[in-house]
Amino acid sequence: MIIKKKLNNNAIIAYGQDGIDQILTGKGIGFMKKRGDNVEEEKLEKIYKLSTADSQNKLISIVGTIPIRYLDFTDRVVKELSQKLSREFDDNIYIALTDHIYFTVSRYRKKEKINTSLLWEVKDIYPEIYKESLHILKKINNEFKVNLTVEEARLLTFHIADNLKNNCQNFNIGDSIKIVTDMLNIVKYYFNINYEEDSLEYTRFVIHLKFLTKRILSKEKQSTDAVFFYSELPQKMPEAFNCMLKIKKYIAKTQHFNLSIGEQSYLTIHIQRIILNHK
Incomplete structure (x- = not known):
């Protein structure tokens, strides 16, 4: 193997x-090396090579500006997650998590505030992933000598869940976009409103619909049901609840998927927030 670029003494x-470049790491593998030199394979410890040229190029772009230890950390985390959850991940998780962890640590050290308010429900939608995210959070704090709060676990849960490999072989981005758009339109025309796309409520709603769509297409049921407040929704949020029922009917008809009580509850709450934002 021939060296294309030295990142540091160890990468x-x-x-x-x-034709797809690869990232090689190992103690001293880059020491006194330059472009065109042969790789000392006896020093090689890890090879990072993603499945597509596009994802690999993105990863290479990231490690050109981020210390390699963040990629090594992400690699360990992903392997452990795969074993504990018995799930596989898209290649993009290496890019998303490495980038996210680095900039989160950087912002913490600069004493910049980290906003997790968009993701208040992810710990209920993905309880197993949230539980693992709490463990990852402890490892981040130990590894990088920071003191991130449990709020960060919600962001980790988001990135991990967003990069789960889909169980549905026919899943594609076009299907996802259509379902999200259709659900947005059901709400839009039911209440005869125009979305304020820069608003916090709209952003939260779209994120929720994207998560919901991914579960619908992979036929993945929500783990926990919000039974304790579902029964109150028809009285407390009647219009939002009725609109949710239209979305539920649409999903059942087009995707042959029945929304759980928990999914119906969170969807109703998000719709209610949209309504209140337009009053």
Whole structure:
């Protein structure tokens, strides 16, 4: 293998035989090396090579500006998650988590506030992932000598859940966009409103619909049901609840998927927030 670029003494980028560059790490693998030198394979410890040229190029772009230890940390975390959750992840998780952890740590050290208010429900939608995210949070604090709060676990849960490999073989981005758009339109025309796309409520709603759509297309049921307040929704939020029932009917008809009590509850609450934002 031939070196294309030295990142530091312990990490390099090498030309791949299939035309896709790869990231190589190992103690001293880049020491006193330059472009065109042969790789000392006895020093090679890890090879980072994602499945597509596009994702690999994004990863290489990131490690060109972020210390390699963040990628090494992400690699360990992803392997552990795969074992504990018995799930596989999209290649993008290496990019998303590495980038997120680095900038979260950087913002913490600069004493910049981190906003997690968009993701208040993810711990209920993905309780198993949230539980693992709390463990990852402890590892981040230990590894990088920071003191991030439990609120950060919600952001970790978001990135992990967003990069789960889908169980549905026919899933594609076009399907996802259509379902999200259709649900947005049901609410829009039911209440005869125009969305304020820069508002916090709209952003929260779209994020929720994207998560919901991913579960619908993968036929993945929500783990916990919000039974304790579902029964109160028809009285407390009647219009939002009735609109939610239209979305529920649409999903059942087009996707052959029945929303759980928990999914119906959170969807109703998000619709109610949209309504209040337009009063």
